[in-house]
Amino acid sequence: MYKKVFQIGLLAILPILLAVTCWVQPAAALTEEQKLVSEAWRIVNRVYLDDTFNHQNWSKLRLNTIKQPFKDREAAYEAIQKMLATLDDPFTRFLKPEQYRSLQVNTSGELTGVGLQIALEPKTGQLEVVAPIAGSPAEKAGIRPHDRILAIDGVSTTELTLDESAARMRGPAGSKVSLVLQRAPAQESTEIQLVRSRIELNPVVAELRQVTDDLKIGYLRLTQFNANATAELAHAITNLENQGANAYILDLRNNPGGLLQAGIEIARLWLDEGTIVYTVNRQGIQGSFEAFDSAITQDPLVVLVNQGTASASEILAGALQDNGRAQVIGETTFGKGLIQSLFNLSDGSGLAVTVAKYETPQHRDINKLGITPDLVVSQEPITPEKMATEADRQYLAAIEQFATHSVLAGKS
Incomplete structure (x- = not known):
């Protein structure tokens, strides 16, 4: 995720479970371990993004793999791992039962x-x-x-x-x-x-900043896209609106992403209309996610990003940038544009499989490239205590945009 991204708290995952069929040897001819290897092979065969399977004969690889004897379940696990390694995709990986359970927990809101x-x-x-x-x-x-x-x-x-x-x-x-x-x-x-x-993992930090008599900025720092993120951010925006906020800074710096759906829902908090993201599988454009008149506020918005802004954060930043809803300030983002889904295997283990990539509303493929800010402001990493203070050049640049521009995204 390119760079392989794994959160001890997770990247952009859209869990799905597909029942698939393909030719297999008769069930009676296979041991339990061979069945497990074949089960993993079928999932990848059906949904993996690259239908060339890294330019190899995927069916032949299955036959060569399951014909070998497996003395125990660990040997089958090792065979699955070796099979997936031939794809040369660090995001597509086998998860032992305890790893699979842990990965699911990591999106739940605590760890x-x-x-x-x-x-x-x-x-x-x-x-x-x-x-x-x-x-x-x-x-x-x-x-x-x-x-x-x-x-x-x-x-x-x-x-x-x-x-x-x-x-x-x-x-x-x-x-x-x-x-x-x-x-x-x-x-x-x-x-x-x-x-x-x-x-x-309460992912939202919210504070009202009185900058001038006429400018009240709602500062929102979103640290990840977990199961709590959409509700917490919506609650924070509503509170800030009630306090008189008339502009917003959404800080996505060092936000590694999380649940894809959370990124989409949060984009809808800011957008009344427009495409949020396109997903592209191996057959081409699979679909798109749209905003539908659900924005909480139309106040001007600046989004802060840096090299630690990844995955669902990039989906959100790209959607707001391409729709003209926000100005993006900071540094070029991490560049993870691939989507993984989780699939459980019959023994409680699982697979994380790259099933699609995403494109921004203007069909930008940001994988390995990242989102380029509208205004590039570089700075050395700062401690959390110094974020959104006078020591934070990127934050100050956002304040300057509000102070010097009478028209910003979201206002006419």
């Missing part, structure tokens, strides 16, 4: 761990940070987007899959985990120790 969203850099295969979760141990320790994680509790991350790395960073509240980090390839690595905690 226990260090609070990092992580990715595999596709060119190097190195584990890197997408963004820390607001208020998490990782954020408090100063971990930044694009920091590389070299080791977890003494184990090199080159020996771990993405999900194994995530599992090692999760754990009971109060327990400790050691990470070896590298800020840039030329810099020395640093070892830090984090204490895991339960992270309440």
